[in-house]
Amino acid sequence: MGNTQVLFSQRIRKFVKNNGSVVIFLILALLASLFVKNFFALNNFLTIIKQAAIPVIACLGITLVLMTGGIDLSLGYTLGLCSITVGLFVKTVGLPIWLSIVLTLLVGLLVGLINGTLVQVVKVPAFIVTLGSGYIIFGIAQIVSSGSDVNRLPASFRAIGVTNILGLNTTVLISLVICLIMYYLLHHSTFGRALAAFGFNAKAARMSGIRSEALNILVYMICSFLVAIAAILLTIRVNCAQPTMGGGVYTFEVITGAIIGGASLFGGIGTVIGSVFGVLIIKVLENCINLLNVSYYTYQAFQGIVILLAIIFENVKNRKL
Amino acid sequence: MKKIIVILLTLVVSFGLFAAGKAESQGPEIAFSLKTITNDAFQKAIADSVEAAAKKAGAKFTLVTAGQQTAVSTQVSQVEDLIAKGVAGIVLSPMDSKAVIPVLKKAKEANIPVVLVDQTIEDGNEDLYISYIGTDNFNAGVVAGETLAEVLGGQGNVLIVRGANGSSAGDQRVDGFKAGIAGSAIRVVGEQPGDWANDKAMQVTENMLQANSDIQGLFTASDVMLNGILTALDNAGKNSVKILSVDGSDDVKEMIKDGEVYGSMAQFPDVMGTKAIELLMDSINGKDMSGVPKYIDSGTTCITAASL
Amino acid sequence: MKGLKISKKSLLIIASVVALFFILGSLVPGFLSMRNLMNIIRQSSIIAITACAMTLVIIIKGIDLSVTGVLSFCAMVNGLLLLKGWPILLAMLVGLAVGTAMGLFNGLMVEKLGIPAFITTLVVGNVGGGLALLLNAGKSIGAFPAAYVFMGNGTILGMPVSNYIMFFFVIVTSLLMSKTRLGTYIYAMGGNETVVKQQGISTAAINYFVYGFSGFCIAMAGILLSGQLDTVHPTQGEPYQLDAIAACVIGGVSMLGGEGKVYLALVGALIIGVQRNVLNLLGIHPFYQNIFVGIIIIVIVAINIHQKRRTIEISKIF
Numbered sequence: 001m002g003n004t005q006v007l008f009s010q011r012i013r014k015f016v017k018n019n020g021s022v023v024i025f026l027i028l029a030l031l032a033s034l035f036v037k038n039f040f041a042l043n044n045f046l047t048i049i050k051q052a053a054i055p056v057i058a059c060l061g062i063t064l065v066l067m068t069g070g071i072d073l074s075l076g077y078t079l080g081l082c083s084i085t086v087g088l089f090v091k092t093v094g095l096p097i098w099l100s101i102v103l104t105l106l107v108g109l110l111v112g113l114i115n116g117t118l119v120q121v122v123k124v125p126a127f128i129v130t131l132g133s134g135y136i137i138f139g140i141a142q143i144v145s146s147g148s149d150v151n152r153l154p155a156s157f158r159a160i161g162v163t164n165i166l167g168l169n170t171t172v173l174i175s176l177v178i179c180l181i182m183y184y185l186l187h188h189s190t191f192g193r194a195l196a197a198f199g200f201n202a203k204a205a206r207m208s209g210i211r212s213e214a215l216n217i218l219v220y221m222i223c224s225f226l227v228a229i230a231a232i233l234l235t236i237r238v239n240c241a242q243p244t245m246g247g248g249v250y251t252f253e254v255i256t257g258a259i260i261g262g263a264s265l266f267g268g269i270g271t272v273i274g275s276v277f278g279v280l281i282i283k284v285l286e287n288c289i290n291l292l293n294v295s296y297y298t299y300q301a302f303q304g305i306v307i308l309l310a311i312i313f314e315n316v317k318n319r320k321l
Numbered sequence: 322m323k324k325i326i327v328i329l330l331t332l333v334v335s336f337g338l339f340a341a342g343k344a345e346s347q348g349p350e351i352a353f354s355l356k357t358i359t360n361d362a363f364q365k366a367i368a369d370s371v372e373a374a375a376k377k378a379g380a381k382f383t384l385v386t387a388g389q390q391t392a393v394s395t396q397v398s399q400v401e402d403l404i405a406k407g408v409a410g411i412v413l414s415p416m417d418s419k420a421v422i423p424v425l426k427k428a429k430e431a432n433i434p435v436v437l438v439d440q441t442i443e444d445g446n447e448d449l450y451i452s453y454i455g456t457d458n459f460n461a462g463v464v465a466g467e468t469l470a471e472v473l474g475g476q477g478n479v480l481i482v483r484g485a486n487g488s489s490a491g492d493q494r495v496d497g498f499k500a501g502i503a504g505s506a507i508r509v510v511g512e513q514p515g516d517w518a519n520d521k522a523m524q525v526t527e528n529m530l531q532a533n534s535d536i537q538g539l540f541t542a543s544d545v546m547l548n549g550i551l552t553a554l555d556n557a558g559k560n561s562v563k564i565l566s567v568d569g570s571d572d573v574k575e576m577i578k579d580g581e582v583y584g585s586m587a588q589f590p591d592v593m594g595t596k597a598i599e600l601l602m603d604s605i606n607g608k609d610m611s612g613v614p615k616y617i618d619s620g621t622t623c624i625t626a627a628s629l
Numbered sequence: 630m631k632g633l634k635i636s637k638k639s640l641l642i643i644a645s646v647v648a649l650f651f652i653l654g655s656l657v658p659g660f661l662s663m664r665n666l667m668n669i670i671r672q673s674s675i676i677a678i679t680a681c682a683m684t685l686v687i688i689i690k691g692i693d694l695s696v697t698g699v700l701s702f703c704a705m706v707n708g709l710l711l712l713k714g715w716p717i718l719l720a721m722l723v724g725l726a727v728g729t730a731m732g733l734f735n736g737l738m739v740e741k742l743g744i745p746a747f748i749t750t751l752v753v754g755n756v757g758g759g760l761a762l763l764l765n766a767g768k769s770i771g772a773f774p775a776a777y778v779f780m781g782n783g784t785i786l787g788m789p790v791s792n793y794i795m796f797f798f799v800i801v802t803s804l805l806m807s808k809t810r811l812g813t814y815i816y817a818m819g820g821n822e823t824v825v826k827q828q829g830i831s832t833a834a835i836n837y838f839v840y841g842f843s844g845f846c847i848a849m850a851g852i853l854l855s856g857q858l859d860t861v862h863p864t865q866g867e868p869y870q871l872d873a874i875a876a877c878v879i880g881g882v883s884m885l886g887g888e889g890k891v892y893l894a895l896v897g898a899l900i901i902g903v904q905r906n907v908l909n910l911l912g913i914h915p916f917y918q919n920i921f922v923g924i925i926i927i928v929i930v931a932i933n934i935h936q937k938r939r940t941i942e943i944s945k946i947f
Binding site for chain 2: 037038041043044047050051142147148149151152234237238239240242243244245249286287289290291292293296297299300
């Protein structure tokens with residue numbers, strides 16, 4: 001009998017150690033269900049999932065980049081550029097929807113290609129490359145849009161994101177599919193293994209035959225590609241294409257989600273589940289703040305403190321377990 | 322290090338030639354300093370009207386924006402640069418009522434006339450500007466509140482979607498709204514910041530609706546957040562909520578015609594721009610400005626379906 | 630300074646800088662006026678003070694993303710005390726203490742809990758920003774005592790007081806890094822932490838010092854800014870976060886740690902200031918300004934890196 005007890009507690013430990021953000025999420029959800037009126041409702045859960053679906057896509061992208069030991073500060077601005085791009089193509093220029101989407105995705109890929117090339121070939125630190133490219137992208141987005149929005153988008157375009165299939169919102173479905181693809185890519189493919197190896201030790205990875213140059217560039221391209229998808233879905237969600245969508249705040253929120261989820265800034269570590277739940281934690285927090293009608297000046301400090309506690313927990317747990 | 326300098330040199334030289342090549346009229350240079358024109362149709366409208374009026378008066382127009390909704394010190398640096406440059410006149414939409422006072426004092430010392438639009442500075446500093454032309458943001462909120470109270474028959478629950486924290490225009494509008502509904506049985510059951518962003522506004526509206534599904538009205542500090550708010554209400558099946566907003570943009574006029582929004586407090590950016598240039602040119606041309614009223618109300622009115 | 634040799638290389642560089650100034654002066658209206666140049670230095674002084682400490686943080690392979698929040702919060706605390714009638718120096722002391730405390734907290738998180746500096750400073754900064762909003766319900770405060778405003782705006786012997794303060798910080802930090810043992814340890818820690826530990830030097834103490842010092846400098850920058858503006862706006866710290874880091878990197882502080890000169894970070898801050906100034910003076914449309922800033926940052930760092938890769942020995946003069 002003693003043996004099974006030990007095994008069980010070992011398994012719990014292992015689970016907690018590997019999935020810290022899931023644990024934090026469950027604790028938060030529990031506390032919220034008990035203490036926050038209106039939290040424990042199917043409607044509310046569905047709302048939170050819908051709110052988290054799009055940032056999750058971007059978060060998965062940045063998780064990959066973080067795993068290489070890099071970063072993408074242009075994320076939020078790329079979101080804005082892709083948003084206004086798809087809006088202009090669909091409504092102002094009047095291109096067919098599929099073409100508008102393809103072109104926007106290409107824009108995303110292009111941004112990633114430039115970022116990745118500057119980081120890998122020219123060897124400028126990712127922090128600086130993406131900081132600079134962020135400014136440039138923001139400038140381009142403003143010029144292209146003359147500072148204006150494009151709203152009241154055609155229903156056929158919006159249908160991509162807001163239809164309900166079998167009760168589930170298409171945006172959520174798309175997000176789910178991307179999660180599954182990423183899960184496979186990261187945890188069950190050579191790409192994923194190569195990525196982790198590269199993140200831990202770039203030189204060793206290269207010497208063991210991994211084409212690390214291509215890998216590094218590819219990772220930035222995947223990230224920006226995912227951001228482009230997120231931008232299209234978000235534009236549909238709010239029914240407005242804006243050059244200022246996302247921005248610096250969005251970048252940091254997404255990165256925070258990835259880090260709460262356990263991704264390491266030094267590279268090598270990152271999980272799909274971790275990042276997904278990292279984002280969910282942030283959205284649950286924001287949901288509670290709104291439900292409780294926390295004073296609008298308190299919420300920033302409040303949210304920050306909770307996130308701080310989550311990170312402390314994550315780190316203490318990693319050491320103790 | 323040497324290479325850096327060479328590159329910098331090349332870049333700046335090319336900018337200089339680029340800019341020099343673009344120099345058009347030789348008239349006095351008038352600059353307009355404000356927070357941003359991006360994603361802010363109202364600010365853009367003021368900028369457009371100032372530019373048009375300046376060009377019409379034969380002046381050279383320079384636009385200077387701080388780039389963000391709350392980068393206060395950037396605006397101050399930019400105005401300092403304008404003073405050093407020696408512009409003939411400045412139109413200013415101060416991002417903070419106090420922060421610009423030291424730099425306006427410098428403008429006064431340099432004999433550069435200043436006209437304020439849209440936002441004003443702290444009382445007691447009237448000597449630092451010719452006139453302030455603007456909508457009273459507080460008053461706009463009051464009228465919005467009174468209008469909503471009337472429409473809802475004096476009772477009901479409302480949500481408020483604020484602007485970004487630290488934005489005085491947004492704060493004044495909301496404070497005004499609350500004053501406007503005071504005395505009626507209307508209750509504010511939820512109030513959260515939308516940060517002037519559609520996705521944020523949508524999220525907070527969705528969440529507030531979870532806690533308060535029984536609402537009859539909604540007030541938002543700006544039209545720019547309406548897309549997100551409307552979608553959130555639509556998703557929750559709340560289609561008969563009476564919405565009041567501020568700005569009176571072209572977009573919201575469409576929404577009012579379609580019945581999605583009840584009304585929006587129109588501001589008159591054209592009046593601000595035209596009047597501002599008029600006053601500045603008068604001053605530059607040597608007219609005596611002492612008789613000009615310190616506050617010129619550019620007017621506000623509630624645009625509703627009835628008035629369209 | 631002792632041991633400074635003026636080599637031919639440095640003379641060439643100085644000559645280039647002077648030439649650059651004259652070219653800018655002839656092409657950009659208003660650039661070369663005393664008033665404008667003093668403005669640039671005064672505007673850059675805020676970035677420069679934060680960059681002083683940021684240099685140290687980056688040298689030990691850390692980063693400080695709490696600039697925005699800590700700057701606003703400390704300035705707000707200081708400002709509120711001033712308005713309550715507290716003596717200026719005492720109010721400033723409290724503001725500086727708050728900043729240092731937040732910095733030490735960052736150090737604690739990094740040292741004791743092993744939390745990456747990126748995230749702990751980011752979140753602490755966020756909390757600070759939130760507190761700045763909370764303290765005065767989102768409203769700004771101003772109209773400070775004249776002596777305080779003089780610190781931000783006044784001039785002594787023709788140079789703004791802010792500049793004196795900035796130079797003081799830069800000189801003290803430079804001397805700290807180049808002439809004291811602590812400085813050597815900090816460089817060493819950025820180079821190879823294990824070796825430092827083996828030598829029996831406390832990396833914990835270094836961490837605490839560097840982050841605490843960073844908090845101190847950020848607080849000073851916030852206080853100085855509020856003197857310049859005669860206002861504390863709860864979100865006034867916003868533009869300075871990225872500027873501080875960019876100043877360091879442009880100044881040649883390596884993101885890989887272990888090297889960087891404080892006075893070069895000052896040069897970086899000035900380059901940023903000049904760049905913004907020139908773009909404003911030329912009246913370039915704000916949309917395009919963003920693009921230029923981005924390009925310049927990338928280009929400068931790319932050049933820096935390539936230069937370093939070609940010369941194995943870096944001249945210690947520059």
